[in-house]
Amino acid sequence: MSETRLAVNKTYKLYIGGAFPRSESGRVYAVTDTKDRPLANAPRGTRKDARDAVVAARKAYPGWSGATAFNRGQVLYRVAEMLEGRREQFADEVSAAEGVGRNKALASVDAAVDRWVWYAGWTDKLAQVAGGANPVAGPYANWTTPEATGVVAVLAPRKSSLLGLTSVLAPVVATGNTAVVLASEQAPLPALAFAEVLAVSDVPGGVVNLLSGPLAEVAPWLAAHQDVNAIDLAGASHTAGVASVRDLEIAAADNLKRVLRPEAKEPDWTADPGVGRMLAFTEARTVWHPTGN
Amino acid sequence: MKQETLRVTAIHPVSQRGQVKTGDCASTGAVDARAGALPVEREGYLARRYACRYAHVVTMLSAFPADPVEVTSSEAALTRFLHGLPGIDKVGAESRAAMLGTRSIKKDAKAFAIDLAISMIDLTTLEGADTPGKVRSLCAKALHPDPSEPGTPRPAAICVYPDLVAEAKRALGAAPVNVASVATAFPSGRAALDIKLADVASAVAAGADEIDMVIDRGAFLSGRYRQVFDEIVAVKAACARPDGEAAHLKVILETGELSTYDNVRRASWLAMLAGADFIKTSTGKVGTNATLPVTLVMLEAVRDFRAATGRQIGVKPAGGIRTTKDAMKYLVLVNETAGQDWLTPDWFRLGASSLLNDLLMQRHKLATGRYxxxxxVTVD
Structure with missing residues (x-):
């Protein structure tokens, strides 16, 4: 057979409410590798896609935050399992998107799988570490537990397309929040492919919503959205403009969102993450319970 | 947009001329076939083509008898008239409704549409679990839909069960918000006539400004049109108040149970002939509620009825209208089908409960620039 097989190119789509729609704008933008060679088209998400994603996340919130921590752990572990089964594919995606060698890309995928497992273990242990029984002066049992904040917007890190994404997304959903993630504008493809992993991992539709598109066109709408309870600015711009950390913080202040500021330089995502990111998107709930007579 | 304008202008001359006969369509078909060969004047040709395509959708009943009393004089005459109404082109009606639903309404027009839609709402609570407290809070919401924006218009009416009319009346006071009450053994309508009339009378006596009655679908579907007619007439009489005024009568056709568009057209005409002030799609208690094509058929019926008799009847789609986008589709449909005369709360209503919150959220978005x-908004 000397015939050349026709290329079957993948149409990358958004992931909103458990479905894979195209952007409502109908537009796409060309994604290139680090040497400016074209890779694929990614959907050019708009503020309306972000709005739809927030609606989906809000709808999924009662179910996900109300699920038992143990159940959330199982689901997160399932994500790790599904990702493990596709590590070759993701090694290719990450290698192309980040311009790293294949071995390095594979190591990064493995680290992402391990990170999902790590957070899966934390879901039913965080309360013991961050919460506690408080000694009070009265006949009450009094204890404090961390609870989910609500709908969290996440601006994914710009460079680390899969490990970075995992490191910011997993802690948000582990505690029961639902997430609207804006993938890295330059390297969105691994994130969009990762949505396919989420779709087959028992993650209820709407718990994670993935968008791709220009940071400056989508992020300000998420930051100002009145129905978003917190925002992780990991992928925000450090130069002045509408997508800068400063402007997004100002937009987020209007409904007193929780804001997680990014470090000045994208961190080394392979380092031990600690529980900081999980606790950034939780609220302390204290219960007083009468004891005795 | 241009194409749409063309269609509308193309349809109007036909409407004024009267009913499009099948013969006309056949001859236009012939013109169609010869179009390539003959120098047909383009606009006239298109007008005929569109007229034929939408003939069933836009047909005007110039053949309507001058004497409505005659067609309602007997069961046979009524049946003959209702079954003589032109059939509805299902595909045509659905595609026209879908096409009108694609209109893009932005900025100033959107702000206007949102306020108009709010002012057309019949804010409804029809649950078995309704309490006086819930009705009071709904009334408070009608009086001040958005306390942070005093300029927000008020909905047209509150819609409740008869036993809660007095509570709603008290809560609304002298404010220009009507109280509508469902009656006649809502939602099934399965009760003896005297019980239905007592139901209506109690609501009217409690101060209801509007009565939403249901027709007897069982009688309608088995062809006992006269019975349905008489019932509406009797309810209309029961709407009268001692002071000489009368509560407005809305007749609920429950289109989800009528199964065909032809039946919707027949039921609309039947209700209008019997003296309805409004025709309403649904109770909101069955699987299929208001849809755009059904509302299109009913809007055509009220338009044709006014042309034939000079009496204007209102339309109220109810049930399943939840978003601003839905509401705006209905407004477009009203404007394009019945015309601007119907684009006021006096002649068009939206029966809804959660719609108001979505409209208010859209209003916030337009005012503040953020979602x-x-x-x-309140939790209802």
Whole structure:
């Protein structure tokens, strides 16, 4: 057979409410590798896609935050399992998107799988570490537990397309929040492919919503959205403009969102993450319970 | 947009001329076939083509008898008239409704549409679990839909069960918000006539400004049109108040149970002939509620009825209208089908409960430039 097989190119789509729609704008933008060679088209998400994603996340919130921590752990572990089964594919995606060698890309995928497992273990242990029984002066049992904040917007890190994404997304959903993630504008493809992993991992539709598109066109709408309870600015711009950390913080202040500021330089995502990111998107709930007579 | 304008202008001359006969369509078909060969004047040709395509959808009943009393004089005459109404082109009606639903309404027009839609709402609570407290809070919401924006228009009416009319009346006071009450063994309508009339009378006596009655679908579907007719006439009489005024009568056709568009057209005409002030799609208690094509058929019926008799009847789609986008589709449909005369709360209503919150959130968005959320409107 000397015939050349026709290329079957993948149409990358958004992931909103458990479905894979195209952007409502109908537009796409060309994604290139680090040497400016074209890779694929990614959907050019708009503020309306972000709005739809927030609606989906809000709808999924009662179910996900109300699920038992143990159940959330199982689901997160399932994500790790599904990702493990596709590590070759993701090694290719990450290698192309980040311009790293294949071995390095594979190591990064493995680290992402391990990170999902790590957070899966934390879901039913965080309360013991961050919460506690408080000694009070009265006949009450009094204890404090961390609870989910609500709908969290996440601006994914710009460079680390899969490990970075995992490191910011997993802690948000582990505690029961639902997430609207804006993938890295330059390297969105691994994130969009990762949505396919989420779709087959028992993650209820709407718990994670993935968008791709220009940071400056989508992020300000998420930051100002009145129905978003917190925002992780990991992928925000450090130069002045509408997508800068400063402007997004100002937009987020209007409904007193929780804001997680990014470090000045994208961190080394392979380092031990600690529980900081999980606790950034939780609220302390204290219960007083009468004891005795 | 241009094409749409063309269609509308193409349809009007036909409407004024009267009913499009099948013969006309056949001859236009012939013109169609010869179009390539003959120098047909383009606009006239298109007008005929569109007229034929939408003939069933837009047909005007110039053949309507001058004497409505005659067609309602007997069961046979009524049946003959209702079954003589032109059939509805299902595909045509659905595609026209879908096409009108694609209109893009932005900025100033959107702000206007949102306020108009709010002012057309019949804010409804029809649950078995309704309490006086819930009705009071709904009334408070009608009086001040958005306390942070005093300029927000009020909905047209509150719609409740008869036993809660007095509570709603008290809560609304002298404010220009009507109280509508469902009656006649809502939602099934399965009760003896005297019980239905007592139901209506109690609501009217409690102060209801509007009565939403249901027709007897069982009688309608088995062809006992006269019975349905007489029932509406009797309810209309029961709407009268001692002071000489009368509560407005809305007749619920429950289109989800009528199964065909032809039946919707027949039921609309039947209700209008019997003296309805409004025709309403649904109770909101069955699987299929208001849809755009059904509302299109009913809007055509009220338009044709006014042309034939000079009496204007209102339309109220109810049930399943939840978003601003839905509401705006209905407004477009009204404007394009019945015309601007119907684009006021006096002649068009939206029966809804959760719609108001979505409209208010859209209003916030237009005013502030950022998306609002359910935390900033009431929990109903």
């Amino acid at each position: 609002s959320g359910p935390d900033y």
